[in-house]
Amino acid sequence: MCLAIPGRVLDISGAAYSRSARVDFGGVIKEASLALAPEVQIGDYVIVHAGVAITRLDEEAAQRTLDEIANLTALDQAPD
Amino acid sequence: MRYVDEFRAVDSVQRLAEEIRKTTIQHWSVMEVCGGQTHAIMRYGLQELLPEEITLLHGPGCPVCVTPQSYIDKAIEIALLPDVVFCTFGDMLRVPSGDSDLAQAKARGGDVRVVYSPVDAVEVARVNPDKDVVFFAVGFETTAPANALAVRRAKDEGLTNFSLLVSQVLVPPALLALLSQPDCRIDAFLAAGHVCAVAGLDAYHAIAEKHHTPIVATGFEPADILRGVLHAVRQLEAGEAFVENSYERAVAQQGNKTAQALMMEIFEIAPKEWRGMGVIPASGLALNAAHADFDAERRFGAIGAAPRRDCGCISGAILQGVKRPPDCPRFATSCTPDNPIGVTMASMEGACSAYYQYREGGSGHER
Ligand code: SF4
Numbered sequence A: 001m002c003l004a005i006p007g008r009v010l011d012i013s014g015a016a017y018s019r020s021a022r023v024d025f026g027g028v029i030k031e032a033s034l035a036l037a038p039e040v041q042i043g044d045y046v047i048v049h050a051g052v053a054i055t056r057l058d059e060e061a062a063q064r065t066l067d068e069i070a071n072l073t074a075l076d077q078a079p080d
Numbered sequence B: 001m002r003y004v005d006e007f008r009a010v011d012s013v014q015r016l017a018e019e020i021r022k023t024t025i026q027h028w029s030v031m032e033v034c035g036g037q038t039h040a041i042m043r044y045g046l047q048e049l050l051p052e053e054i055t056l057l058h059g060p061g062c063p064v065c066v067t068p069q070s071y072i073d074k075a076i077e078i079a080l081l082p083d084v085v086f087c088t089f090g091d092m093l094r095v096p097s098g099d100s101d102l103a104q105a106k107a108r109g110g111d112v113r114v115v116y117s118p119v120d121a122v123e124v125a126r127v128n129p130d131k132d133v134v135f136f137a138v139g140f141e142t143t144a145p146a147n148a149l150a151v152r153r154a155k156d157e158g159l160t161n162f163s164l165l166v167s168q169v170l171v172p173p174a175l176l177a178l179l180s181q182p183d184c185r186i187d188a189f190l191a192a193g194h195v196c197a198v199a200g201l202d203a204y205h206a207i208a209e210k211h212h213t214p215i216v217a218t219g220f221e222p223a224d225i226l227r228g229v230l231h232a233v234r235q236l237e238a239g240e241a242f243v244e245n246s247y248e249r250a251v252a253q254q255g256n257k258t259a260q261a262l263m264m265e266i267f268e269i270a271p272k273e274w275r276g277m278g279v280i281p282a283s284g285l286a287l288n289a290a291h292a293d294f295d296a297e298r299r300f301g302a303i304g305a306a307p308r309r310d311c312g313c314i315s316g317a318i319l320q321g322v323k324r325p326p327d328c329p330r331f332a333t334s335c336t337p338d339n340p341i342g343v344t345m346a347s348m349e350g351a352c353s354a355y356y357q358y359r360e361g362g363s364g365h366e367r
Helices: A059-074 B010-023 B035-043 B069-079 B102-107 B118-127 B144-156 B171-179 B193-199 B202-210 B222-237 B257-266 B289-294 B296-300 B315-319 B351-357
Strands: A006-013 A020-025 A028-033 A045-049 A052-056 B028-034 B054-061 B084-088 B111-114 B132-139 B162-169 B188-192 B215-218 B243-245 B267-274 B278-287
Touching (some): A020 A045, A028 A052, A045 B193, A052 B144, A059 B222, B028 B035, B035 B351, B054 B171, B054 B222, B054 B315, B069 B132, B118 B144, B118 B162, B132 B144, B144 B257, B162 B289, B171 B188, B171 B193, B171 B202, B188 B222, B193 B215, B193 B257, B202 B243, B215 B222, B222 B243
Parallel strands (some): B084 B111, B084 B132, B188 B215, B215 B243
């Protein structure tokens, strides 16, 4: 139940505790509740656990992480 | 950005592994808390990319595995009652208890149904008003929001035939319990990123400080796990111990406030028994007084003590990182995923199952 992979929100329906979405997990499309992720919009990537979106993925933060990794070996010493 | 391939890129993995090698001087044991991370470590052979000074210990973070046997016994008992529909995640079906499991309860006529979400179990209750529908609510902070949402929706719809058999556990008190053991070998934790995404990082500061142990919130892809290790090793080599967020794209310091609010509307913090670790204070969730009507233990009797059954399984020690699956003489001989003796083999996310699938000659290799 815990191998949660990111999925992309395709559309949104309902409101409040019935707010839900169809989410594309790399080609497998499943229904997920968005009741606890009110900020999520169509096109966002979310992590879904037990059918409920628990967090939205932040693209800027992801890019910062990737940039940081790409820069690692450009430096001779461990950056700190 | 697809948030998957980018964090599996060979180039990134190699850069991180190289950086860890450059950073590491002393010997360190780093525990990944979550079974999903254990799985990724085995699947991508990440231990082999690390310098030999670094040992990865596998933690108690498989919710199926830490659910005590007494709860499995109770689940089987309820599932066999007439006019009950017992709903569960598929992972729980093969968890052995004595010589039975939920799959056998189903074969013996119990109405056991696998659902993907507790919210689906509410739907089962809605269309079966003449049945008592029980959902086996196991999990960490990651599934607690879904279980809380199920109760809230059942309540809003006025359903009186829905209840939860609750075995909800909380991670921070378990980390504290592990660190408090006299023979503790853990130098740093990779905290489970999705648990942190729900609950935030606040609860970890006191633990990191008290035991001078770095705690690094870490994701689940190969680059995420190595980056978590790198950040932990940097702290260790510098003699530092603080809470660090290495899974920034998914984890906010405060976690998911909406989910936390609903969890605390439905549940309260309670002492909880963990398999292999005994009762840990304030380490679980129970339905609060306002939602006691949704408690399956109220309807079907409280969970008792399980009879002691000694089957030679060392999953208790494995869940605490004290032993590894190959240390068990039954591993991959008499104990396999098709015929699991213990819970860490029966659960997909258990350490024994991860070692089995990705062992030399196993089916799951992908490196
Ligand atoms: S291999 Fe089987 S018997 Fe041995 S510890 Fe793992 S689950 Fe238990």
